[in-house]
Amino acid sequence: xxxxxxxxxxPAIRLAIRGLLEKWEEFSVVEEADNGQEGLEKIRQVKxxxxxxxxxxxxxxxxxxxxxxxxxxxxxxxxVLTGQEERIYAVKSAEEGANGYVTKSKDMMEVYNAVxxxxxxxxxxxxxDPGVAQGRVAYGKAPDALSTLSxxxxxxMRYIAKGYSNKEIAEIFYISQKTVSTYKARVLVKxxxxxxxxxxxxxxxxxxx
Numbered sequence: 001x002x003x004x005x006x007x008x009x010x011p012a013i014r015l016a017i018r019g020l021l022e023k024w025e026e027f028s029v030v031e032e033a034d035n036g037q038e039g040l041e042k043i044r045q046v047k048x049x050x051x052x053x054x055x056x057x058x059x060x061x062x063x064x065x066x067x068x069x070x071x072x073x074x075x076x077x078x079x080v081l082t083g084q085e086e087r088i089y090a091v092k093s094a095e096e097g098a099n100g101y102v103t104k105s106k107d108m109m110e111v112y113n114a115v116x117x118x119x120x121x122x123x124x125x126x127x128x129d130p131g132v133a134q135g136r137v138a139y140g141k142a143p144d145a146l147s148t149l150s151x152x153x154x155x156x157m158r159y160i161a162k163g164y165s166n167k168e169i170a171e172i173f174y175i176s177q178k179t180v181s182t183y184k185a186r187v188l189v190k191x192x193x194x195x196x197x198x199x200x201x202x203x204x205x206x207x208x209x
Contacts, residue, residue, distance in 0.1 A: 001025075001026065001027065001028045002026060002027045002028070002049040002050060002119060003027075003028055003030045003046060003047075003048040003049050003050070004017075004021055004027050004028065004029045004030065004048055004049065004050045004051070004052060005029070005030065005031045005032070005033070005039065005042055005043055005046060005048045005050075005051050005052070006018065006029055006031075006032050006033075006051075006052045007032075007033045007034075007035075007036065007039035007051065007052070007053045007054060007057065007065075008032075008034065008052075008053075008054040008057075008081070009034045009035065009054065009056075009057055009058055010054075011034075013054070013081075013104070014032045014034075016108065017029065017052055017081070017111070018032070020108050020111065020112055021112070021115065024112070027050070027115070030046055030048060031046055031048070034057075034058070035057050035058050035060050036057045036060025036061070036062065036065045037060060039051075039053075039057075039065070040065065040068055040069065040072070043069055043072055043076070044072055047072070047073055047076070048076060049076070049077060049119070050076070050077045050078075050079065050115065050118065050119060051069055051076060051077070051078050051079070052079050052081050052115075053065065053066065053069075053078055053079070053080055053081065053082075053098075054080075054081060054082050054083075055080060055082040055084050055089060055093070056082060056083065056084060060172070061155045061158075061159075061172065061173065062080070062082070063089075063092055063093065063096050063151050063154070063155050064096070064151070064152070064155060064173065066078055066080070066093060066096035066097050066098050067096045067097055069097075070096075070097040074097070077099045077100075077118045077119060078097065078098045078099050078100075078118075079098070079099060079100040079101075079102065079114055079115055079118050079124070080093045080098050080100065080101045080102070081102050081103075081104060081111060082101075082103065082104060083103060083104045083105070084103075084207075084208075085206065085207035085208060086101060086103050086126045088146055088154070088206070088207075088208065089101070090125050090126050091147075092151050092154055094123070094125060095151055096151055099118045099123060099124065100114050100115075100117065100118040100123065100124035100125060101124070101125050101126060102114045102124070103126075145190060145191050145192070146191075146206060148190045149187065149190060149191075152173075152183060153183055153186055153187050153190070154208075155173075156169055156173070156180060156183045156184065156187070157184075157187045157199060157203060157208070158203060158208055158209055159172065160184060160187070160196050160199050160200070161199050161200040161202075161203035161204070161208065161209045162200075162209055163200070166180045166181060166184075184196075184199075187199060
C-alpha cells in the first residue's frame, strides 16, 4: 500500500482526497497538513510515496515547497492539486520538480487517474499532446511576459499582489528584504510595470491571485 501525505489548508479537500484514495485500497493517507512547514516536517518523518499538494498555502509558497520536498527524497512523487491558473502554474510546477498537475475544478475520477499516472511513472500535466502519456511534459501556452519570470520571481510577485510587505515576504522565503526588492525590480522590468499596484492589477487580470 502506497503512503500519501495531503497538504492543503481546506479540511474538506483533505477529507475528499483521503476518501477518494482509501476507497480503492491501494493508498493510505498517513498524514495531513494545512501548511507547508508542517507538511515538510511530516514528509521528513514519514518519507511518503506521494504528496498531494496545493500551491496556495498559508505563509508558504507551494512552488518553493515542491523543490524542498524533492530535496528530502527525489523519489517522492508530487501531484499538485490546486485552484491556480494551469496555463502558468503547470509549467512552473514542472520546473520545480512536480510529477503532475490537476486543477480543483476537475472531477474526482480525473484526480484519481492523475494519481495513478504519476505513481506509474508518468508525467501528468494539462495537455492534448499524446506524448505526455510517454512521460514527456507539454503545456498550454502562457502569456509571453509571464513565461519570462523565474519560479521565485513569480512566487514573490504573487505575495506582492496580495499586499504583503517586503519584510513579510523576506520572512516567508528566508531571504533579506534587499533580495526581495531585487526580485521585485526584476518583475517590474520584465512585465514593464511601474509599481506594486500595477503588479497587483496584472496578477488579478491573469488569474495569478
